[in-house]
Amino acid sequence: MSLPIGELSERKKLILKAIVEAHIRGGEPVGSKYITESKQLTCSSATIRNEMAELEALGLLEQPHTSAGRVPSKRGYRLYVDTLLEEYAMTAKEIAQINQLMKIKMSELDQILDKASKVASSLTNYTGFAIKPRAHAVTVTKYEAALIDAHSFILIVVASNGAVKTRNVIVEGEVDDKILARLTAALNELVTGLDAEQISLSTIIALENRMSGDSVLVNTVMKCIYEMLSDLDGGELKVSGLDRLLQYPEFADTENLGELLGAIERKDEILDLVSGIDGEDVNVVIGSEDCSVKVINNSTLVFKPIRSHGKTVGAIGVIGPLRMDYARVLATLDSLGGNVSHLLGEPKVSDKGDKHD
Amino acid sequence: MSLPIGELSERKKLILKAIVEAHIRGGEPVGSKYITESKQLTCSSATIRNEMAELEALGLLEQPHTSAGRVPSKRGYRLYVDTLLEEYAMTAKEIAQINQLMKIKMSELDQILDKASKVASSLTNYTGFAIKPRAHAVTVTKYEAALIDAHSFILIVVASNGAVKTRNVIVEGEVDDKILARLTAALNELVTGLDAEQISLSTIIALENRMSGDSVLVNTVMKCIYEMLSDLDGGELKVSGLDRLLQYPEFADTENLGELLGAIERKDEILDLVSGIDGEDVNVVIGSEDCSVKVINNSTLVFKPIRSHGKTVGAIGVIGPLRMDYARVLATLDSLGGNVSHLLGEPKVSDKGDKHD
DNA sequence: TTTTAGCACTCGCTCGTCGTTAGTGCTAAT
DNA sequence: ATTAGCACTAACGACGAGCGAGTGCTAAAA
Secondary structure: OOOOOOOOOHHHHHHHHHHHHHHHHHOOOEOHHHHHHHOOOOOOHHHHHHHHHHHHHOOOEEOOOOOOOEEEOHHHHHHHHHHHOOOOOOOHHHHHHHHHHHHOOOOOHHHHHHHHHHHHHHHHOOEEEEEEOOOOOOOEEEEEEEEEEOOEEEEEEEEOOOOEEEEEEEOOOOOOHHHHHHHHHHHHHHOOOOOHHHOOHHHHHHHHHHOOOOHHHHHHHHHHHHHHHHHHOOOEEEEEOHHHHHHOHHHOOHHHHHHHHHHHHHOHHHHHHHHOOOOOOOEEEEOOOOOOOOOOOOEEEEEEEEEEOOEEEEEEEEEEEOOOOHHHHHHHHHHHHHHHHHHOOOOOOOOOOOOOO | OOOOOOOOOHHHHHHHHHHHHHHHHHOOOEOHHHHHHHOOOOOOHHHHHHHHHHHHHOOOEEOOOOOOOEEEOHHHHHHHHHHHOOOOOOOHHHHHHHHHHHHOOOOOHHHHHHHHHHHHHHHHOOEEEEEEOOOOOOOEEEEEEEEEEOOEEEEEEEEOOOOEEEEEEEOOOOOOHHHHHHHHHHHHHHOOOOOHHHOOHHHHHHHHHHOOOOHHHHHHHHHHHHHHHHHHOOOEEEEEOHHHHHHOHHHOOHHHHHHHHHHHHHOHHHHHHHHHOOOOOOEEEEOOOOOOOOOOOOEEEEEEEEEEOOEEEEEEEEEEEOOOOHHHHHHHHHHHHHHHHHHOOOOOOOOOOOOOO
16 A cells, blocks of 8 residues: 555656646547656667656556556546655746735635635636535534514624624514523523533523523523524535636546535535545545545545634635646645634744645 | 417327427437427328428428428527426425425525525536526615724625625724724714715715714725625626536537627626516526517527516526426426525415416 | 566447437328 | 328448558577
8 A cells, every 4th residue: 555655766756747737738549659758868769668667566666558548546646746756836827826815804714715715726727625624523612693673683602613693583562671681691601612502401401590481592502502502513615617627638527527516516525535634734635536535536626724722623626637737726725724723823834845745 | 570379270280299298308400200200290291291391381490401300490599488488297206305405404595596506507507597687776685893903893784685795994093992883873864875876975074073074984985885885786606517518529629619608797687687587487488589688599498587576686596508408497497486485485376386487 | 575667458339330220301102 | 272292311339541650579790
């Protein structure tokens, strides 16, 4: 399973790199002749062929069929991303576009993530996505309520992860400001710091006692709170620039496209995948190499966590074909994600460290 | 432009109906022989051919090429939907599924619409969508605020269309409950009933006076309010079951699919289209027959407005190929949409009136 | 021992041909 | 007005030839 990175001769690395990059550009299998022509390799096509055969034996290249050129395998891409990739120098235009995004003052995390994923999509020309990860054991830190009319009010919940949710509560009986004040006071005292599973019957009974035994109101409200808590740790996945997928021939057939659309539709696989990875660097998931997510078999996910005050609050990334322009995408996401995190109050990392996982 | 409905002989209608239905089922051009065989038409294929030629001259049928069968044109579908469509009898299973949806108690419009569009998609096997239409001149009917810490609070806005929006407001100076109380009181007094365009400088100045000239706070808040108001009348489009598109051969090529995905991506065309249509019946938009929405040239949109307390608050619908199973889709959406509206407090329409536009 | 030139071979791709087939339009007979 | 019959059309699938890009292997050169 582990890659024999050290074992690879310098020339093999160069050849692999050339093949990956040629294939990223052209999308077609690349042959030995092409390599000799275009690159600074001084050897002949026959030598390249021998090397290519060995690279294939190592599982780094694949042949669609005899007498076609070679295509990088997933392991090949992985090796490329991990060790062969050169820094991509962002163009002034790209930097400007990111900076312009940063100028737009948006106060809501959702909006920022959404916008950022759109920018990621348009800068890289792949499909962009934004994720708010699943959170475990979200609790409520504060309740507020706002009266609408005699039969309904808005319940506002501030969660431990900083999210805010509201819900329209319609009650059978009558409510007024005084009842609401009592309710919020009781909720703040009794039902904070509990996650969805920790709300027990005793909590509810204690609450009822505080609310003069108005069990209808209490039940309605508790149901709402439970619902909101479940919502809060649900995670979210938003996709932008889906139509960009179509320009890549690997998604021209229904097979791959269907798999990917299905995965996006279901959300959970991608959500789990992204939520399961921590850290602040850009991550690259190539195909289903780690076999956990079977569904995005022929696509690559690249994403960068967004952090705020030391916590991961989301992620932005792009989805595209295996032969993704990794250099560019990594640079773009790194910069964009860093800026977004910075915008959210995260200290900027000054050292340009290793960005791979 | 107007269709010569009355002019069509009974037999022509029957033939057109048979062709549309055969083509919906099979997806392929249908020939004269097929009609004579399968249907109760007593005449021969030659007669059918003559009739078909005339129907084609009327613009109701099309020929992909000579020596292929006929395919309904957009006008043909339109005529079919408007006058030839027979009621679809929903199966017990479908009814049960809708009823089950109705049992799920959800309090938020967004969730209900979202869920309903998913059900629409799964019942019809087309792509479902849910829309909250653009609203003009949304105003705020009530403000509330909830303190988070000394530098931030949550601003809650109840809009004239019943929607609720919250925003995290971070201020330079310090805030406390007392300041917030004054702020909300002032806002409720001075900045209600105004839409985004009507907020003038004098409003802001009046507000500043009330807030002891704290122009920083006032400006921050007003910017937020403006943003929220703009958000509120923005409209929303959510799509579910996108992958279902792929099973229809008309979306197998990149062309049509790209157009449709692009339109969904941009949202505004579809939003405008749906927002522009009022009433409570199911609407059918076939291709870009009315030339306003050029982009969904080869798809059909069917949607039903969702009403609550006499107002249109959203719409659910499906997107699919031109040869959509109209009978089924219309029945499903009519029933589903009616139920959702009912759930939202709209009186149930008892008379099963004409459901076409 | 490594590299390279040369060569036979493979296999997909593109044409053109050809027969088949489903469907048409037209005409003449009913 | 309808229909049977017939000639015609165009898509479709199979077949085969030619092409070309690319390979693997071998034997010679470095």
